[in-house]
Amino acid sequence: MLFPTLSFGLFFLIVFALAWSTSSNDWRKLILLVASWIFYGAWDWRFVPLLILSAVMNWGVAALIVRSDDAKRRKALMLGGVIANLVMLGFFKYFDFFAEQAGSLLELLGVKQDPALMQVILPVGISFFTFQGISYAVDVYKGRVPAARLLDILLLMSFFPHLVAGPIVRASDLVPQFQQKPQLNRGMVTMGLLLIVWGLFKKAVIASELATAFVDPVFEAPMMHGRIDLILAAYGYAVQIYCDFSAYSDMAIGIAALLGYRFPRNFDRPYRSASLQEFWRRWHISLSRWLRDYLYIDALGGNRGGKTRVYRNLMLTMLLGGLWHGAAWTFVIWGGLHGAALCVERWWSRAALTRAWVLPHWAKVALTFHVVVLGWIFFRATSFGDAVAYLGGIFAPGVDTMTVTPLVVLLIAFGLAIHALPWDAMQRAAQRLRTLPAPAFALGLAATMLVVDAMRYEGVAPFIYFRF
């Protein structure tokens, strides 16, 4: 059940009506919980018990942690909880990948054995809800959040707006909201509806059109395209993945707002970043903050322990962040590229060279953008060889045939131009629109949705981040 479909629209209308019709907060949460399981079950019913098991396990670990006075036991419980989450994630997401790598390694050593592949089906959203579970267990252990009721943890991990592709909403953000009956105000609703329509436009028009009309065909057969196509398809993919993923986050934030809950911002115009460090403060913010807090600082020690250790920690964080996106070497290389760029940036900013060589801001933005685009080529390619062939095609001499259309160029330009908007452009619009009478606002909303629907590509492709 994808957000930009009529099936989801009808599902949401029913959930909205039921959730706001009850005066009991517990009943409300039960309604949302069952709705979330139905939403998740629409993909594959078999994994609903896994989702419930994961939530119950994390709730149990946290409950045992707060009951224990023994520091060693508390730590062991927290570590046990983290490991259990990682085992679950590792089995479903990485088992076949590592089995395949082990098989290749054995073959190199002269041992011929077919890898024991299990064709494990990846439960949608598992990377998101296991990370949420880990953060809850660690936060309770560190005393950052109190242990919560089972119902609240079940809903925290299952809540359908963020369930399958984030944002990764932490217990400290959402559980306090679950503990009291939410109230709607016009600002929240207006902003939520604007985010939904804006997300719909980015996904159904920009991302789908770019993918289908240009980016997918070029990445599928890079050798059959000229340099201009290859360069523009790389830019096109940068715009596509931003519009695809940020659209899901926008819609998730908007849908949660209509149900009375606040989700944190997940994207903040990432391609206007003047450094990789800034990029990661603007791209998939909930994941980069998760990686910073739980992996870089809690697990690896952060900036403590000297220069070499800091560079090692940066590299490891980004490599594992890359692997989080998928069980493939292309994601590891993508993470490694970002890690290496972050290390170079850190070294550069601390070296004497900085004073002699100051790049203008626009050049830093352009440089950062192109490093990010280079990373996207590895991220999008199906194999390392394909990515290298793609890059080779960009630099290879030859006749430039061009399949890119004016509309595709326009959409790429538009997708980049929206990064120049002020950060609060939508909030300002919402502040004005919330004063309108309901029928007037509704007519404007319907007219905008009609325009978006007229422009949308036939059918809706799944969101890119669903497979992560």
Next chain:
Amino acid sequence: METRTRDSYEFPTDLAEEPNARSALGWTIIVIATTSAVLALTNAGAISGWAASFDPQPAVIAMMRVADGWDETTARLGLGAPHARMHKAWKRMEQARWSGNRPVVEQAALDARVPGEDPAVNE
């Protein structure tokens, strides 16, 4: 990844305090109901397309009949015309090419051709 601070997450749906703030549930219900009704009137084709996307079982067939009937009624009243016109204009933009360029599919077919192969032989 420089400093360890409690995240001051920014919540996009938090706007500045509203004057005379009160529960907006009624306002929201009117907005959602009106938007849904306007879209059902002006984009009925989407409903019949959605109904047709299910496996044809008796209940689905009945639903399709209702959806198609609704689509025909709104079309007769001309309510679907703005959407149809906009969709046509968008399709024209999709088909537009740089001067001298062939449509993408045609170009891809040309690109896929083995070098030296005579196109006339295949035609």
